[in-house]
Amino acid sequence: MSNHFEHKQATRNELRKYFRQRRNVLSAEHKHSAKKALAQRLMQFVNEQPSIQTVAVYLSNDSEPDLHAFIEALWQANIRVALPVIHPIVAGHLLFVHYTPTTQMHENRYGIAEPKLACQQVIPLSQINLMCMPLVAFDAQGNRLGMGGGFYDRTLAHYRQQAYPNLQLMGIAHDCQQAPSLPTEAWDIPLAHVLTPSKHWQFAATGTLSTDSSSE
Template identity: 50%
Template sequence: MNNIVTSRTELRQLIRHRRQQLNPSQQHQAAQALAGRFSQWPELSDCQHIALYLSNDSELDTWPLIHALWQQQKNIYLPLLHPFTAGHLIFQHFLPNTPMRSNQFGIPEPDWSCPDLIPLSELDLIVTPLVAFDEQGNRLGMGGGFYDRTLAGFSARTAAGSPRLVGIAHDCQQVERIPVEAWDVPLPAICTPARFFLL
């Protein structure tokens, strides 16, 4: 294992532990603050089809944000593990009454419904999870590479392209520098409860 992989693994463990130390009250306050900050992002007005995700492993709770976006009449989509292309994600429309199931990692996802799937090119915004980030927009994920592979074709898009990419995280997940690999997809924007980083 080379040094960059070792440092990424150690950093991932460190920040996951830091995130897991947040108590329920801190988690609740952070989720509410982020939902409020994100909902006021000016670029959100141009976004109707938004991919989000359900929180796992002490990630910042996305439910307040999902409900805030529903109140703004936004269409929300959740990721599913691609059934035919290993290591990739597809996105499906998500409503309060959408049937759910657990995937192979124990993470809830919508029960497969082909008519409710949306092509990546028709999404206006994709909100990505992350373990750690830096001010340059570099993102460290859980290590599975699902978002990196799925979004690789969009890494060179300009801010005017579609879909836009934005990461969300607790403030404690910011680090000085992420060790970068060639396949990493940097994010043009990252939202935390305290601030919005625009790169």
């Protein structure tokens, strides 16, 4: 990364542009390999924690890491899967909806596929054990830079107050999305984990790096 982007005064939009470009130039072969590696690592994480019964995921967009292989593995393991849906009433918030192979889908206003909203299929945050979150960049303190809409930060606004004690937040990224440091705001929600095709970063509650489990 150039010195320009190492400097803390780089704006969030500059950083988004830089890391999206890094992600967008990855080859199809690289992305396919990343999809397989992430599915394997994620299922290993899930299998090591029997308490994980419901996992929130996302459908990839804009060269985000593809989680389809992971979703298929969750279905096979009879673990409930949820997808985010833009809240139709509360602006800037998300709902999470049960996702199955037969779920009816449509495109939201950003052109991203999401389940058609059915109230009986909404899963409360209190019932989600692991949330896999897309990101544009992350750093070694567990800070996450998103696309700028603030949907996850608003939806998880009470996470810091331990409103959802059974919920773990995990950012999903390509290795090239790691930044030396990221500018933060008071409303940013820190991550407990970041998983890339080659590493599993784990963070303490304070956002300090506690362990770094690298692949052999």
